[in-house]
Amino acid sequence: MTTDVDGAPPLSLRERRRAVATREILDTAERHITEQGPHALSLRAVARDLGMTVQALYHYFPNRDALITAIIAKAYDALADAVQEAVDTAHLGAGDLPRMVVATEGYRSWAIAHPELFQLLYGTPLRNYAAPVDGLTTRAMVRMSMVFQHEMFGHFTREQLAAADTPPLSPELRAHLELLRQDGPGALPPPAAALLFSAWGHMHGLVVLEVFGHLSFVGEHQAEIFRMAMRNMLTELNARIPAA
């Protein structure tokens, strides 16, 4: 009776229930984080909220770390989605904002709309939580950085990017960045890669200061300062790349 559009084997009752329960646990845990902060997450509280006992959770997640990892992965995806969507709908606004600036504003907006999840991703590492080594979170990160680098560099040729005007990079750093671009999907020449990291830090720094309350003295005008900073950043970035 389940919709079966793609010819996948239909799920059994057990499997459907399991999927629903897993989803409920994740949603509840995420809600707890958004309400109490990432460090307040407790398995017992989640179970209580779902009307079950703690032990039952162990049928769905082997332990607390696994649950947290799942939420982190989900949050990374949500952030990447927000950036992507901001870019995709950029032309709809009639403003003259460069799409790159729109992308950074998508990043900022998601962070401000979900401060606790942003803290989960970029704040103090959780106590007693050991992040897994696998690439569960890396995928979303790569996806997001592809969006940024496409908006920043997409309209330049590889030769232009390789000739970007920066202080000279050491041979070791150049070599390291060359290596990175082999296994990563993004194929940026070293100077452009360095500029990307710098820009990422700039964007992230302003957002993190704002979300964590260290710019509160600027009051209502943080969005305006952010936009100004990102516009300037983009202008200066373009000025570093030689004409074709």
Next chain:
Amino acid sequence: MTTDVDGAPPLSLRERRRAVATREILDTAERHITEQGPHALSLRAVARDLGMTVQALYHYFPNRDALITAIIAKAYDALADAVQEAVDTAHLGAGDLPRMVVATEGYRSWAIAHPELFQLLYGTPLRNYAAPVDGLTTRAMVRMSMVFQHEMFGHFTREQLAAADTPPLSPELRAHLELLRQDGPGALPPPAAALLFSAWGHMHGLVVLEVFGHLSFVGEHQAEIFRMAMRNMLTELNARIPAA
């Protein structure tokens, strides 16, 4: 018998013991933070480590929050000191690094040397900890920002700064920044203030990404990228301020 150079009334035995004990509590708590992370701080563990009972701590700090606040204030001061000291000893290095870049590297170095304290200042707010409204921490912040703005803008006239080339600021933001400069000691014209915030975000963002492990794929070369970014930032900043 205590050294009494400044003519202050000599401390009684009780007062000296109290000062020593307070210092010991603070040092131990700070050490616990540097060893276990800010979220692991526990009064009981601190007391245990000092060979006393928990209750005794309440003679020195009214509660856990007060102890944390004292450590935060101390850390802010240490960070400001590190930046100041970097600038003060800048000329000793024979390099051609601008003093502003040296200042930002002082910021970065302190953060890397004391990642857990840096997390305490700029990471996820502590659970169950309510930051006090008073300006205990503000003083050090202002001091540090004065160093940066002196290095960034000290050699320009007020007229030059007021004419800095940025996208136009809204009248509301201009007014707000004018207000800020009245009660703060720093007297930056609005466009310069906006550029200062942007630069602060840039510096902070790169440091926070590095300290929290989000730039680990750059490996050993994070210092080089940071220096490049800060050099570029300074160059671009200067380019925005018209000649006298």
Next chain:
DNA sequence: TGTACATCAGTGAACGCGCGTTCACTGATGTAC
């Protein structure tokens, strides 16, 4: 088609541990006369 067995979601009970804070009290230190 029904039956025997395997799988799985859930519970009850428990282990062993942590925490911040309050209260009533003792003994040392400091002070006024």
Next chain:
DNA sequence: TGTACATCAGTGAACGCGCGTTCACTGATGTAC
């Protein structure tokens, strides 16, 4: 100079709460024949 009192650092005992994880077990769901 000694004496009576006040202040303060520290303890013992307790309150009331939280947590993650493991174990043995029941009853529902799924599967092989």
